[in-house]
Structure formats: structure tokens, C-alpha cells
Amino acid sequence: xxxxxxxxxxxxxxxxxxxxxxxxxxxxxxxxxxxxxxxxxxxxxxxxxxxxxxxxxxxxxxxxxxxxxxxxxxxxxxxxxxxxxxxxxxxxxxxxxxxxxxxxxxxxxxxxxxxxxxxxxxxxxxxxxxxxxxxxxxxxxxxxxxxxxxxxxxxxxxxxxxxxxxxxxxxxxxxxxxxxxxxxxxxxxxxxxxxxxxxxxxxxxxxxxxxxxxxxxxxxxxxxxxxxxxxxxxxxxxxxxxxxxxxxxxxxxxxxxxxxxxxxxxxxxxxxxxxxxxxxxxxxxxxxxxxxxxx
Amino acid sequence: xxxxxxxxxxxxxxxxxxxxxxxxxxxxxxxxxxxxxxxxxxxxxxxxxxxxxxxxxxxxxxxxxxxxxxxxxxxxxxxxxxxxxxxxxxxxxxxxxxxxxxxxxxxxxxxxxxxxxxxxxxxxxxxxxxxxxxxxxxxxxxxxxxxxxxxxxxxxxxxxxxxxxxxxxxxxxxxxxxxxxxxxxxxxxxxxxxxxxxxxxxxxxxxxxxxxxxxxxxxxxxxxxxxxxxxxxxxxxxxxxxxxxxxxxxxxxxxxxxxxxxxxxxxxxxxxxxxxxxxxxxxxxxxxxxxxxxxx
Ligand SMILES: Cc1cc2nc3c(=O)[nH]c(=O)nc-3n(C[C@H](O)[C@H](O)[C@H](O)COP(=O)(O)OP(=O)(O)OC[C@H]3O[C@@H](n4cnc5c(N)ncnc54)[C@H](O)[C@@H]3O)c2cc1C
Ligand SMILES: Cc1cc2nc3c(=O)[nH]c(=O)nc-3n(C[C@H](O)[C@H](O)[C@H](O)COP(=O)(O)O)c2cc1C
Ligand code: FES
Numbered sequence: 001x002x003x004x005x006x007x008x009x010x011x012x013x014x015x016x017x018x019x020x021x022x023x024x025x026x027x028x029x030x031x032x033x034x035x036x037x038x039x040x041x042x043x044x045x046x047x048x049x050x051x052x053x054x055x056x057x058x059x060x061x062x063x064x065x066x067x068x069x070x071x072x073x074x075x076x077x078x079x080x081x082x083x084x085x086x087x088x089x090x091x092x093x094x095x096x097x098x099x100x101x102x103x104x105x106x107x108x109x110x111x112x113x114x115x116x117x118x119x120x121x122x123x124x125x126x127x128x129x130x131x132x133x134x135x136x137x138x139x140x141x142x143x144x145x146x147x148x149x150x151x152x153x154x155x156x157x158x159x160x161x162x163x164x165x166x167x168x169x170x171x172x173x174x175x176x177x178x179x180x181x182x183x184x185x186x187x188x189x190x191x192x193x194x195x196x197x198x199x200x201x202x203x204x205x206x207x208x209x210x211x212x213x214x215x216x217x218x219x220x221x222x223x224x225x226x227x228x229x230x231x232x233x234x235x236x237x238x239x240x241x242x243x244x245x246x247x248x249x250x251x252x253x254x255x256x257x258x259x260x261x262x263x264x265x266x267x268x269x270x271x272x273x274x275x276x277x278x279x280x281x282x283x284x285x286x287x288x289x290x291x292x293x294x295x
Numbered sequence: 296x297x298x299x300x301x302x303x304x305x306x307x308x309x310x311x312x313x314x315x316x317x318x319x320x321x322x323x324x325x326x327x328x329x330x331x332x333x334x335x336x337x338x339x340x341x342x343x344x345x346x347x348x349x350x351x352x353x354x355x356x357x358x359x360x361x362x363x364x365x366x367x368x369x370x371x372x373x374x375x376x377x378x379x380x381x382x383x384x385x386x387x388x389x390x391x392x393x394x395x396x397x398x399x400x401x402x403x404x405x406x407x408x409x410x411x412x413x414x415x416x417x418x419x420x421x422x423x424x425x426x427x428x429x430x431x432x433x434x435x436x437x438x439x440x441x442x443x444x445x446x447x448x449x450x451x452x453x454x455x456x457x458x459x460x461x462x463x464x465x466x467x468x469x470x471x472x473x474x475x476x477x478x479x480x481x482x483x484x485x486x487x488x489x490x491x492x493x494x495x496x497x498x499x500x501x502x503x504x505x506x507x508x509x510x511x512x513x514x515x516x517x518x519x520x521x522x523x524x525x526x527x528x529x530x531x532x533x534x535x536x537x538x539x540x541x542x543x544x545x546x547x548x549x550x551x552x553x554x555x556x557x558x559x560x561x562x563x564x565x566x567x568x569x570x571x572x573x574x575x576x577x578x579x580x581x582x583x584x585x586x587x588x589x590x591x
Contacts, residue, residue: 043568051356242355247320250355275349
């Protein structure tokens with residue numbers, strides 16, 4: 001049986017950056033199971049706002065679980081105003097995360113090269129950055145000193161959260177569209193063009209997929225950059241969810257699928273396609289199975 | 296378990312209690328992680344059609360005050376996948392559930408072919424969806440017109456004579472009782488009501504609808520009074536049983552339907568919001584009934 005929808009106590013509710021908040025709940029049952037890239041359904045304590053708000057797990061500290069989010073509409077506004085000690089209902093952890101496949105970076109039991117040193121790229125944009133921290137911690141915990149983690153982060157405006165990340169990654173390159181605010185003026189792709197190549201000489205980089213989380217246009221460009229440089233990628237997609245646990249088909253999306261699968265999809269080039277639910281088969285998918293939306 | 300007998304007989308099929316899932320809000324592989332399907336009176340499965348359907352582009356979900364809009368468009372893997380040895384129906388029957396298979400189609404012929412396949416399957420009953428607001432042809436085209444609904448029911452019934460046929464009615468009509476009477480006359484063994492109400496939300500920043508399709512179907516607590524009224528009106532004139540749905544999120548909502556004349560109740564949107572909702576509502580209902588018997 002999975003974790004049920006339960007009440008959890010808020011232990012911290014803090015301002016992180018302009019319009020961005022971190023809510024920490026004491027949730028031992030979730031904390032014990034949550035894997036990087038998974039998410040929680042949070043229910044807003046306001047009757048008419050029925051649907052869950054999905055948030056990625058941005059960190060697990062002991063029995064506490066943290067989410068970091070931007071105030072977008074009524075639900076996130078209300079959540080950000082709840083006092084410490086209040087209760088919110090949540091369901092989770094949900095979904096398939098960054099390392100949920102056999103032989104992943106953290107699955108050393110199946111990794112024949114567990115001793116090798118790997119370089120892992122984290123590529124994040126905006127609110128996609130915090131979930132990468134939890135992923136970085138998991139890699140370091142599994143591989144100890146045998147992983148070098150390099151983060152490329154894109155911001156609209158001033159960078160934030162870079163200090164927290166620096167505790168867990170080896171190198172951070174920030175990019176901002178505002179000149180002079182970050183290491184690089186431009187997009188996260190500009191940052192990778194300028195700085196990532198230096199790390200690509202390391203042969204083991206090719207075996208470690210880059211982890212990507214952010215707005216769709218940025219993720220599409222980043223996944224294509226990786227593919228163009230011989231790197232696989234794990235990408236965390238966003239969708240409008242209904243249930244978040246796989247019953248309503250609100251989140252379905254068409255993917256490439258060499259084996260075929262559910263649905264009648266066959267495109268003109270003969271590539272087989274299939275329907276997957278972002279909430280259970282994802283939100284993290286392989287970069288090369290995604291059919292990117294046209295901006 | 297409280298040990299009270301809440302079983303009901305719906306046109307010859309024994310349900311162990313009067314609570315079912317509503318079509319499109321239950322999935323064996325995912326819902327079973329939260330409760331076993333044999334705890335409910337009946338599991339209604341997602342609409343299936345002869346061929347797989349892709350559904351509509353996203354966003355397909357929008358929240359509304361006390362409800363939600365969906366424009367899924369009956370995405371489904373097709374009836375053969377549903378009936379396959381590793382498909383949902385086999386899994387549910389293996390788990391001991393009573394199953395109502397919901398079917399959809401674009402044409403009379405597609406509906407009949409689907410009914411024929413279900414007729415020779417393990418499903419306990421068939422629910423004929425003539426009320427989906429989210430598909431271009433089929434669905435509502437039949438559900439809106441008493442004569443078309445009756446003709447379709449008669450035709451489908453000929454293709455599945457051995458299985459109880461439940462016709463699912465749309466609230467998007469001027470007078471639901473005329474459609475209800477028409478399908479009863481055409482041989483429906485029961486009706487289920489209501490499907491979703493047509494609705495739309497507009498994103499005022501973008502100046503266009505939130506749903507990619509534009510309109511969608513409204514469900515959840517917001518539609519409960521509409522459904523109670525329609526069940527009440529139909530119960531006055533029908534001889535066949537009514538399975539009621541629309542906004543049930545607690546036991547009292549179900550009781551309202553029973554007083555309005557329904558024989559059983561299905562839970563939809565509440566299960567989207569809490570996976571355990573159907574079994575929680577059942578437990579609460581049992582407790583309420585015991586408390587009343589004991590005069591509490
Ligand atoms: C798997 C997943 C993980 C996410 N993780 C994060 C995160 O870590 N940090 C963060 O800031 N945001 C995250 N989001 C987006 C976040 O869920 C929305 O910003 C939030 O639901 C908005 O709620 P609201 O009530 O403020 O907005 P409103 O617009 O008032 O919400 C109305 C409805 O639309 C839905 N909705 C609105 N915007 C989005 C959106 N962008 N994506 C999905 N549903 C939306 C809401 O859930 C709600 O049902 C994630 C989304 C998904 C799908
Ligand atoms: C996401 C979603 C999918 C649905 N899919 C179907 C379907 O495939 N077939 C059908 O007959 N009704 C479908 N319905 C309608 C429900 O079965 C039910 O009639 C309606 O939602 C009202 O009940 P509720 O308020 O409890 O949700 C769907 C409803 C929702 C919310
Ligand atoms: S959100 Fe309901 S199936 Fe994915």
C-alpha cells in the first residue's frame with residue numbers, strides 16, 4: 001500500500017527569494033520513501049480548491065520534507081501564508097524520479113563500474129533548481145568521493161539558491177538574462193557552451209546522464225545540447241495534473257517508444273509512439289523519448 | 296468491517312454494498328495501491344472503445360470553485376487491451392471485484408461491436424456512455440436526443456442480450472426525464488446519472504480558455520444539487536433502478552441520492568482528490584446507518 005492522503009504539520013515556512021517560499025513539513029512516512037525527482041500532492045486547506053498542487057521534493061532532512069515553490073495563484077499564495085504548526089494534507093511520494101531505473105547513478109548494486117569516478121551535469125532553470133539539490137545529495141551519498149557534480153543554472157533575473165547547492169555540488173555556473181547578475185550573461189545553454197566542454201573530455205561523463213529540470217523550452221534546448229554532445233539525459237516534465245496518481249489521464253502525453261505500447265501512434269518516419277502518464281511514468285523521463293512541444 | 300448488510304441487487308447483479316467507482320476516475324493498477332477493489336459494490340472502469348483513442352491535447356484539467364473541468368476525450372487503449380489476459384478486466388475479476396464496463400463509440404456500429412465484445416467477457420454489467428461531452432461525434436450526439444438515445448439503446452441491447460445494460464445519461468439536456476423514459480422503453484436495465492455538465496474557464500491573462508479543447512465537463516461537489524434534482528425527477532417516473540453520481544464526497548451526499556430515489560451511488564471526482572475516497576465514504580455510510588439504527 002502506498003502512502004495515503006494524510007495531515008502533516010508545517011515545521012518551517014520561509015521566504016527564499018522574491019515570490020519564492022520553502023515549506024517544510026514533518027512527514028516521516030514520506031521522508032522515508034521519497035526519492036529524488038518524485039513529487040508530493042499538496043491539498044490547499046480551502047474547501048473549494050479541490051485539486052492537489054504538485055510540488056517536487058526539494059530536500060529530505062531527517063523526517064522532514066521540503067518543497068520550494070513560486071507563488072502563482074490562490075493555492076500557492078495560501079500555502080505560503082500558513083503559520084508554522086498548521087497542518088496541511090499531502091499524498092506521496094508520487095511518480096518516477098531521476099534514479100528510478102536499474103543501474104542508475106545511485107544504484108551501485110547494479111553498476112559494474114561503481115568504483116569509477118563520474119562527472120554529472122545538473123541543468124536547472126528557475127523553480128527546477130531546488131529538486132536538483134536533493135538529487136545531488138543522493139549521488140554524493142551513494143558514490144562518496146567518486147562523483148564530481150557540475151551545475152548549470154539559468155535564472156530570469158538574480159540567481160538564488162546557489163549557496164545551498166554549493167554545499168552539495170562541486171561547481172556551479174549561473175546564467176542570467178540580466179547582464180552582470182550571474183557568472184554568465186545569457187541562457188543556461190550559453191553557460192554550457194562556455195563551460196561544459198571542459199568537462200566532456202572525462203570519458204565517464206558519457207555514462208552518467210545529465211539531470212534536467214526547469215521550464216519546457218529550457219529543458220528542450222538542454223536535452224538537445226546533451227544529445228549533441230553524446231550525453232543521455234533525465235528530464236523532469238511538468239503537466240497540468242488532475243489526480244497525480246494515475247487514474248484520471250489528465251496528464252497524458254505522447255512519447256517516442258521503440259517497443260511501441262499503448263495507443264495507435266505511428267508517425268510517418270515509422271517511429272513508434274506511446275501514451276504515458278506524466279504523473280506515474282514520470283515526471284522524470286529519458287530525454288530521447290520526449291517529443292518536445294513547439295514553443 | 297461493521298458486519299451490517301448493505302448489499303443491493305442492481306438488475307440481477309449482486310453488489311455487496313451500494314458504493315461504486317465512477318467511470319474515468321479509477322484505474323486498477325494505480326487505485327489498488329490504496330484499497331482492494333472487492334471492498335466496493337462495483338468498479339466501473341474507464342470508457343473503452345473498439346479502437347484505441349488518443350484523447351484531446353492538454354491542458355485537459357482545470358480547477359473550478361468546488362469542482363473541476365476535464366476534457367480528457369476518452370483516451371483509452373482500446374477494448375482488446377482492456378479484455379486481454381493482462382488487461383484491467385481480468386485483473387479486477389481475479390481480485391474478486393464486481394465490474395461494470397463502460398463503453399464508448401463514434402457510431403451505432405462501434406457501440407454495438409464494443410457491446411458484443413463485452414457481452415462475451417467476464418464483466419458483470421455494461422454501462423453505455425451516451426453522454427461524454429468531450430468527443431466530437433458520438434457521445435452527446437446520442438445522449439441529447441431522446442429518440443437517438445432510445446434507438447441506440449435498442450440496437451446495443453440486441454448485441455448484448457445476456458448482460459445488464461446501464462445507460463449513462465447526460466445532464467446537458469432540456470428535460471432529462473424524456474431521455475430516461477426513452478432508454479427505459481428501449482430496453483435499458485438501469486440508468487446511471489449524471490455525466491459531467493458542459494463548462495468552460497477562461498485564463499484572463501491569456502484571454503483564452505484554460506483547456507486546450509476550450510470546453511470540458513464539470514464534475515465534483517459543485518454539481519451535486521443538480522444531480523440530486525435530476526435523480527429525484529427521474530425516480531418519480533422510472534421503473535428501472537438508478538445509479539446516481541455527481542459530487543459525492545461524503546456519506547451524507549450519498550444519503551441525499553438514496554432519499555432522492557437512487558439504488559446505488561458512484562464516486563468520481565472525490566477519488567481524484569483522495570485515492571481512498573470511495574472506501575472512506577462507504578465506511579462513513581456504514582457508521583451513519585448503525586448510529587441511526589441505534590438512535591444516536
Ligand atoms: C510534477 C510537478 C512538480 C512541480 N514542482 C514544483 C516545484 O517544485 N515548485 C514550484 O514552484 N512549482 C512546481 N510545480 C508547479 C506547481 O504545481 C504549480 O505552480 C501550482 O500548482 C500552482 O498552484 P496555484 O494554486 O498557486 O495556481 P492556480 O493557477 O490558482 O492553480 C489552479 C490549478 O491549476 C494547477 N496549476 C497551475 N499552474 C500549474 C503548473 N505550472 N503545473 C501544474 N499545475 C498547475 C494547480 O495545481 C491547480 O489545480 C510542479 C508541477 C508538477 C506537475
Ligand atoms: C477525469 C474524468 C474522466 C471521466 N471519464 C469518463 C468516462 O470515460 N466515461 C464516462 O461515462 N464518464 C466519465 N466521467 C464522468 C464521471 O464518471 C461522472 O459521471 C462525473 O464525473 C460526475 O461524478 P463526480 O462529480 O463524482 O465526478 C469522467 C469524469 C472525470 C472527472
Ligand atoms: S494526473 Fe491523473 S493520471 Fe496523471
